[in-house]
Amino acid sequence: MSATAEAAAPASAKARAILEAAAELFITQGYGAVSMDAVARRAGVSKATLYAHFGAKDRLFAAIIQNACAEMRGxxxxxxxxxxxxxxxxxxxxxxxxxxxxxxxxxxxxxxxxxxxxxxxxxxxxxxxxxxxxxxxxxxxxxxxxxxxxxxxxxxxxxxxxxxxxxxxxxxxxxxxxxxxxxxxxxxxxxxxxxxxxxxxxxxxxxxxx
Amino acid sequence: MSATAEAAAPASAKARAILEAAAELFITQGYGAVSMDAVARRAGVSKATLYAHFGAKDRLFAAIIQNACAEMRGxxxxxxxxxxxxxxxxxxxxxxxxxxxxxxxxxxxxxxxxxxxxxxxxxxxxxxxxxxxxxxxxxxxxxxxxxxxxxxxxxxxxxxxxxxxxxxxxxxxxxxxxxxxxxxxxxxxxxxxxxxxxxxxxxxxxxxxx
DNA sequence: TGCAAACTAGACTGTACAGTTCAGTTTACC
DNA sequence: GGTAAACTGAACTGTACAGTCTAGTTTGCA
CATH class of the missing domain: 1.10.357.10 (Tetracycline Repressor, domain 2)
Known part of the structure; x- marks a missing residue:
């Protein structure tokens, strides 16, 4: 368990693509129903890249929620x-x-x-x-x-x-x-x-x- | 997918034990986080019995919700x-x-x-x-x-x-x-x-x- | 006493998935 | 043009789990 947030603003374009794809999937299908393969596929990114940016599934999930929270504040x-x-x-x-x-x-x-x-x-x-x-x-x-x-x-x-x-x-x-x-x-x-x-x-x- | 309900009143004592154990687990931990092994263990019942009564995980889940709904009506x-x-x-x-x-x-x-x-x-x-x-x-x-x-x-x-x-x-x-x-x-x-x-x-x- | 149905333990199959690794490719930058 | 970092694709490991199967045991009932 390592669900502390990434920096709110995602650095690279790939990271942003991953966040966006993962948000779409997690929010529509729920945490358990989404595989990391599916996220990588949807983001148009290799699994290795995905894991390079967010070290684990729960960290990715945390980053998404934090990101969405930042949007909500707006x-x-x-x-x-x-x-x-x-x-x-x-x-x-x-x-x-x-x-x-x-x-x-x-x-x-x-x-x-x-x-x-x-x-x-x-x-x-x-x-x-x-x-x-x-x-x-x-x-x-x-x-x-x-x-x-x-x-x-x-x-x-x-x-x-x-x-x-x-x-x-x-x-x-x-x-x-x-x-x-x-x-x-x-x-x-x-x-x-x-x-x-x-x-x-x-x-x-x-x-x-x- | 076969999530139609069992009869509201579970017949045997085993079936009731399964329903109760599964309700406890599903309701506190969620559908995805609960394994059928865990349900069987908690109900003090073999997996074969579990599958004899409720043919699949989703059917068991449906039975629990239907059961809880019947309670709510009371x-x-x-x-x-x-x-x-x-x-x-x-x-x-x-x-x-x-x-x-x-x-x-x-x-x-x-x-x-x-x-x-x-x-x-x-x-x-x-x-x-x-x-x-x-x-x-x-x-x-x-x-x-x-x-x-x-x-x-x-x-x-x-x-x-x-x-x-x-x-x-x-x-x-x-x-x-x-x-x-x-x-x-x-x-x-x-x-x-x-x-x-x-x-x-x-x-x-x-x-x-x- | 004997039979049938319900039940048990647990081994087994197949699959899905998290996370890793690696050899090779692209990209950015000096 | 060279190099380092980011990235790719795909194969791989290990594990968790749904669902099945079997051989044997208990229970209820006539």
Whole structure:
């Protein structure tokens, strides 16, 4: 077991090709189902090269997850126009975030981390910190700011953020995670996000005359 | 691939021992990490017997999931006293349900179904129907009844049920699923469930004077 | 008591796969 | 043009494991 990460930025073109091919395979098929031969074949690279860059299968897997985590950090959401109502401000970010969660790549990543969390606990932690936790932290700050402006009645902004994100991660996300039913289209995603935000705002928006 | 279920009730004592041992192993370690030798050893049974009862590894796996699904169906929640407030009625069921979700066995089951959902789509579906979907259906009915009694303002009870369950499946459940952090104790679970129900009621409870 | 079915231990087959090795080729760079 | 490093292809080793087979033992039942 040697699942510590490589440098986030892969040096050579070959290394990048390997990372990309391996990410594709691991994320769609899972760790156990992917052979190193398959990775080498897909990357258009010899096995020797593969092993020269990443010394072992678990190291390659770790590098992929770390890499994906770095990408996730780039995905900071944005908020709607400042003067708008709470709902109007939150809806676009809710749609964006739910769309991100429902991308095949995000779902695959989540699945593989859940599946291999026991074998690679530090990867599960890294995933959580760079994904869910980072989003939560960002949203907590934003909600606290809205509370300070009097738009929101949230004595515990971190809890409110949790619940906001939980509302978005509802039945639709559960089904997608399990690979059940058709992938929801844009309209369905928007509708689900809107329903979540409507409920969130009903619970948390400060009444007009308070 | 032959992942159709055995009869739900295993006939002989040996078959039951195999199912139990295999469930323990598959659910804690995942499908790929468990060898048939290990199952036979743990069940105190020869490999020949194992193969006599369940013809192949995937069939054994299917039988286990089907079996666990049948158990889940037994776990129908109960509601608090009828005359109580919405919150008081819902809190006990919320705590019970969240406790159930956070049991090692439930988490392991969820993990393994998520991990193997691509390989065994019909099992993912069975899991969903007997677990999340059954709960959702039951809760939808209950919420519709409360809405009819005027306690609740939920024009779409199924959506309300989704959101109620999503609120319970929040950060605490996510972390537990990823195997991160200490397992929450009873008090933490109760607090999380209460927070979820408070938010749910704030969004959905019909105002007193309406 | 005797038979049939269930069971056992463990050896065996075949295959898939992680990881290594090596002789030879390409590429980059001075 | 020379050389060092990166790379290739393919063969190779060792191991883990699914599934089979056999020869013999236990158990349930008439």
């Amino acid at each position: 995905e900071t959401p944005e908020m709607g126009p400042a003067g708008a109502s709470l709902f109007d401000a939150m809806l676009p970010m809710a749609i964006r975030w739910l769309s991100f969660l429902l991308r095949e790549r995000s779902l695959g990543m989540f699945r593989v981390v859940v599946a291999e969390g026991a074998r690679f606990p530090e990867l599960a932690r890294a995933f959580h910190e760079n994904g869910p936790r980072a989003t939560r932290q960002w949203l907590t700050g934003w909600l606290a700011a809205q509370a300070a402006r009097g738009l929101l009645d949230a004595p515990d902004p971190a809890l409110a953020a949790d619940q906001c994100l939980a509302l978005l991660r509802s039945e639709m996300f559960l089904q997608a995670t399990l690979g059940i039913g058709a992938m929801p289209d844009e309209a369905a995603i928007a509708a689900s996000a809107a329903a979540a935000m409507r409920t969130f705002c009903r619970a948390y928006e400060r009444p007009r005359g308070a | 776990e129908t929640p109960e509601m608090g006293p009828a005359g109580a407030s919405l919150f008081d009625a819902m809190l006990p069921m919320a705590i019970r349900w969240l406790s159930f979700l956070l049991r090692e066995r439930s988490l392991g089951m969820f993990r393994v179904v998520v991990a193997e959902g691509a390989r065994f789509p019909e099992l993912a579906r069975a899991f969903h129907e007997n677990g999340p979907r059954a709960t959702r259906q039951w809760l939808t009915g209950w919420l519709a009844a409360q809405a009819a009694r005027g306690l609740l303002d939920a024009p779409d009870p199924a959506l309300a049920a989704d959101q109620c369950l999503a609120l319970l499946r929040s950060e605490m459940f996510l972390q537990a699923t990823l195997g991160i952090g200490a397992m929450p104790d009873e008090a933490a679970i109760a607090a999380s469930a209460a927070a979820a129900m408070r938010t749910f009621c704030r969004a959905y409870e019909r105002p007193r004077g309406a």
